[in-house]
Amino acid sequence: MSVLRPIPTGVEIKLDPKRYIVSKTDPGGRIVYGNDYFTQISGYKESELIGAPHNILRHPEMPRAIFYLMWEHLKSGRNIMAVVKNLAKNGNHYWVTTDFDIKRDRSGNIRHYIAFRQAAPKHVVKKIEELYGKLLEVEKEHGMKASVEYLYGYLEERNMNYDQFIEELAKPKGLAGIFFAKMKKLFG
Numbered sequence: 001m002s003v004l005r006p007i008p009t010g011v012e013i014k015l016d017p018k019r020y021i022v023s024k025t026d027p028g029g030r031i032v033y034g035n036d037y038f039t040q041i042s043g044y045k046e047s048e049l050i051g052a053p054h055n056i057l058r059h060p061e062m063p064r065a066i067f068y069l070m071w072e073h074l075k076s077g078r079n080i081m082a083v084v085k086n087l088a089k090n091g092n093h094y095w096v097t098t099d100f101d102i103k104r105d106r107s108g109n110i111r112h113y114i115a116f117r118q119a120a121p122k123h124v125v126k127k128i129e130e131l132y133g134k135l136l137e138v139e140k141e142h143g144m145k146a147s148v149e150y151l152y153g154y155l156e157e158r159n160m161n162y163d164q165f166i167e168e169l170a171k172p173k174g175l176a177g178i179f180f181a182k183m184k185k186l187f188g
């Protein structure tokens with residue numbers, strides 16, 4: 001497991017829009033599985049990823065408010081379609097939309113989370129970079145609570161929750177949903 005954080009290079013990794021980056025974690029967010037595309041794009045060996053916390057990919061330009069929202073959804077068993085900028089081992093980055101599947105045991109306790117990621121469309125990245133930049137600014141000045149409030153205000157103004165906002169941005173919609181549904185079956 002790597003302790004030193006890669007230094008961001010500002011270089012974007014081009015993702016194949018047809019391929020999925022899949023990873024599976026335990027309830028605490030430690031990686032238990034990653035597909036080949038995950039290791040290929042992240043630049044980490046499988047042995048470095050397994051057992052590592054998922055924040056191994058965290059990009060410093062990602063607002064904490066988004067991960068707060070992500071975990072609020074996941075812990076309560078709700079999916080969230082998030083847009084995330086990830087940091088590869090060599091400091092390059094890639095933008096993805098992430099969809100989750102939540103696996104439970106027979107008693108209903110959460111056993112695993114599975115994330116299915118696909119290249120985020122350029123126009124989505126452009127719009128989300130503005131919002132994330134603002135959230136990051138608020139976070140630096142006033143902390144995460146303030147940026148969560150800012151995010152809620154931003155969404156309320158548009159009469160949407162975060163999922164609806166992302167879905168709206170990612171139009172034409174529907175297609176991604178179909179692919180994600182197929183992938184979920186595969187990894188079910």
Ligand SMILES: Cc1cc2nc3c(=O)[nH]c(=O)nc-3n(C[C@H](O)[C@H](O)[C@H](O)COP(=O)(O)O)c2cc1C
Nearest residue numbers: 024025029054055057058059067084086113114115
């Ligand atoms: C299934 C799953 C997938 C995740 N994927 C990512 C990811 O691709 N990139 C990322 O930065 N965090 C991801 N996270 C969130 C991390 O666990 C963590 O909350 C986030 O990186 C923020 O780290 P920090 O709290 O140390 O700042 C994922 C969590 C889960 C449960």
